Amino acid sequence: MRAVTLPYGRQCVDDDDVAAVTETLRSAWLTTGPKVEQFEQALAARTGTAFAVAVSNGTAALHAAMYGLGIGESDEVIVPAITFAATANCVAFLGGKPVFADVDPDTLLIDPASVESRITPRTKAVIAVDYAGQSCDYDVLAALTSSRGLALADDACHAIGGSYRGRPVGSLAAVNTFSFHPVKHVTSGEGGAITTDNPQLAQRMRTFRNHGITTDHRQREAKGSWFYEMVDLGFNYRLTDIQCALGISQLPKLPAWIRRRQAIARRYDEAFDHMPAVRPLAVRPEVSHAYHLYVIRLELDRLRVDRAAVFSALRAEGIGVNVHYIPVHLHPYYRRTFGTAPGDCPVAEAAYERILSLPIFPAMTDEDADDVIRAVGKVTEAYAR
Numbered sequence: 349m350r351a352v353t354l355p356y357g358r359q360c361v362d363d364d365d366v367a368a369v370t371e372t373l374r375s376a377w378l379t380t381g382p383k384v385e386q387f388e389q390a391l392a393a394r395t396g397t398a399f400a401v402a403v404s405n406g407t408a409a410l411h412a413a414m415y416g417l418g419i420g421e422s423d424e425v426i427v428p429a430i431t432f433a434a435t436a437n438c439v440a441f442l443g444g445k446p447v448f449a450d451v452d453p454d455t456l457l458i459d460p461a462s463v464e465s466r467i468t469p470r471t472k473a474v475i476a477v478d479y480a481g482q483s484c485d486y487d488v489l490a491a492l493t494s495s496r497g498l499a500l501a502d503d504a505c506h507a508i509g510g511s512y513r514g515r516p517v518g519s520l521a522a523v524n525t526f527s528f529h530p531v532k533h534v535t536s537g538e539g540g541a542i543t544t545d546n547p548q549l550a551q552r553m554r555t556f557r558n559h560g561i562t563t564d565h566r567q568r569e570a571k572g573s574w575f576y577e578m579v580d581l582g583f584n585y586r587l588t589d590i591q592c593a594l595g596i597s598q599l600p601k602l603p604a605w606i607r608r609r610q611a612i613a614r615r616y617d618e619a620f621d622h623m624p625a626v627r628p629l630a631v632r633p634e635v636s637h638a639y640h641l642y643v644i645r646l647e648l649d650r651l652r653v654d655r656a657a658v659f660s661a662l663r664a665e666g667i668g669v670n671v672h673y674i675p676v677h678l679h680p681y682y683r684r685t686f687g688t689a690p691g692d693c694p695v696a697e698a699a700y701e702r703i704l705s706l707p708i709f710p711a712m713t714d715e716d717a718d719d720v721i722r723a724v725g726k727v728t729e730a731y732a733r
């Protein structure tokens with residue numbers, strides 16, 4: 349048993365990150381300044397895209413992406429049932445209807461066949477989610493959506509630094525969204541971004557994050573002009589220079605952090621190979637997995653207890669396990685507002701009963717990982733049928 353609980357995720361902030369933030373605090377620009385552009389350029393370069401638009405969090409990124417695609421009243425957008433609620437909420441923000449597709453039982457990624465079955469004349473877009481850090485099958489999804497004139501978005505909040513068939517995450521869909529919350533790979537405290545190769549889309553999203561106004565404060569200062577026009581209803585979704593300075597300092601460390609996450613995952617994989625009640629999610633060979641999460645499925649017919657009992661026993665061992673996610677269509681808001689119900693996505697619902705996320709973050713030591721492995725072995729053996 350660990351004296352201090354090992355969390356499922358935690359940020360890495362070093363002295364150079366602190367120095368970068370401090371320097372920006374002493375500069376002329378705390379927001380809408382040069383650090384924003386610098387962070388956007390670094391993100392675009394890292395994801396192999398033409399444009400990145402920095403926003404205040406991952407949810408704002410999704411909202412801006414859906415606005416950019418022109419989603420509005422009575423439009424339907426297909427999203428996976430297993431994701432963070434914000435993936436679906438961003439459609440509802442704009443008056444649209446999120447429609448839940450089921451997931452693949454082995455990867456818990458959106459199932460293209462289920463997507464196809466949900467398409468109606470009102471469908472405008474599909475949001476794929478690179479769940480746990482593994483990219484969806486974008487070749488199949490791109491063929492499916494483009495042949496029907498639908499837009500494809502990637503909620504890549506789990507997957508920065510990963511790739512699909514050698515193509516970097518962030519370049520896999522028309523719009524791709526990121527979060528820089530502290531549990532994610534790279535943090536700016538709170539923060540988010542959208543990447544795209546489409547200049548009109550990038551411009552629409554920049555306007556949206558700034559109240560629907562076409563120019564920002566720095567652009568007007570540079571021109572010596574006071575004039576601006578609000579062309580649409582937008583939000584204040586700006587990311588500050590203070591936050592961007594942290595993001596700029598963090599981003600170059602991403603490749604080493606991904607390698608560390610992959611090494612911890614390999615250590616888990618090897619250990620769980622010998623535990624019949626524990627089954628990690630499948631990993632497809634064409635993907636370089638970013639491992640935001642390491643998710644196991646419990647073989648419940650080999651156990652005398654349910655997932656909740658295993659969860660509590662692991663927490664009692666000092667292992668900060670978590671559950672990602674309650675299927676979104678089961679939340680009261682969705683049931684009440686969109687009439688969703690149990691049975692809509694049976695694969696997701698069955699998976700939800702048996703999944704657990706284990707601790708994984710770059711600062712974890714091999715000894716930390718071995719504590720997790722020992723605790724999972726101890727608990728599943730004690731509850732073995």
Ligand SMILES: *Cc1c(COP(=O)(O)O)cnc(C)c1O
Nearest residue numbers: 405406407432434505527528529
């Ligand atoms: C974290 C996350 C978000 C939301 O990001 P915030 O920065 O917390 O708003 C959206 N989608 C997924 C899949 C996420 O993991």
